[in-house]
Amino acid sequence: IVMTQTPLSLPVTLGQPASISCRSSQSLVHSDGNTYLSWLLQRPGQPLRLLIYKISNRFSGVPDRFSGSGAGTDFTLKISRVEAEDVGVYYCMQATQLKTFGQGTKVEIQ
Amino acid sequence: EVQLVESGGALVQPGGSLRLSCAASGFKFSDYWMSWVRQAPGKGLEWVANTNRDGSAQYYVDSVKGRFSISRDNTRNSLYLQMDSLRDEDTAVYLCARDGSGGYDLWGQGTPVTVSS
Numbered sequence: 001i002v003m004t005q006t007p008l009s010l011p012v013t014l015g016q017p018a019s020i021s022c023r024s025s026q027s028l029v030h031s032d033g034n035t036y037l038s039w040l041l042q043r044p045g046q047p048l049r050l051l052i053y054k055i056s057n058r059f060s061g062v063p064d065r066f067s068g069s070g071a072g073t074d075f076t077l078k079i080s081r082v083e084a085e086d087v088g089v090y091y092c093m094q095a096t097q098l099k100t101f102g103q104g105t106k107v108e109i110q
Numbered sequence: 111e112v113q114l115v116e117s118g119g120a121l122v123q124p125g126g127s128l129r130l131s132c133a134a135s136g137f138k139f140s141d142y143w144m145s146w147v148r149q150a151p152g153k154g155l156e157w158v159a160n161t162n163r164d165g166s167a168q169y170y171v172d173s174v175k176g177r178f179s180i181s182r183d184n185t186r187n188s189l190y191l192q193m194d195s196l197r198d199e200d201t202a203v204y205l206c207a208r209d210g211s212g213g214y215d216l217w218g219q220g221t222p223v224t225v226s227s
Binding site: 036038040047048049050052053054057059089091093095098099100101102103104 | 145154155156157160169171205207209210211212213214215216217218219
């Protein structure tokens with residue numbers, strides 16, 4: 001399964017919303033009924049961090065300004081109001097059929 | 111502290127071998143599937159391999175099948191990656207990740223592997 005993220009670079013303004021899209025080459029609905037699409041954040045010098053799992057579930061400790069949505073092959077990560085600590089590279093990842101990642105979206109403050 | 115710490119990365123010649131380790135602490139290691147993920151310099155993430163809770167099943171990305179072997183020792187809370195017949199394109203930081211109920215919920219910092227003559 002190929003995961004395609006857009007955009008690959010996202011300049012953002014502090015306090016403003018931001019959105020990243022992720023599209024899969026085939027449906028991510030698993031035979032068990034779940035859709036294993038997650039979002040991760042990689043900040044320089046820090047371990048990767050799980051933000052969202054199974055499309056829209058926020059992982060423990062993740063601020064509620066992060067939200068995930070979508071279904072089937074099209075998914076979106078939204079940040080309601082960008083903060084300085086949100087800078088980094090965001091990856092979508094599917095775990096429905098083995099595991100593959102999107103190319104990454106670099107979010108930086110403009 | 112709940113953490114994963116990788117080790118074993120090094121500079122190795124093409125065709126050589128290397129064994130990576132990942133030490134888990136702060137959680138019940140045997141309750142989780144575990145994975146190796148790699149990141150080539152300046153590139154994105156690539157899933158390499160994973161194994162189930164007792165190590166009886168292993169899965170690999172096509173590019174490493176027959177060359178890499180993932181294993182675990184639940185008595186030592188450790189995950190391993192044996193890498194043989196290494197190629198230039200295997201150069202990357204290798205990351206250990208815990209497979210939670212919905213995604214990779216714990217990551218190590220990674221260990222660098224450089225394949226070069």
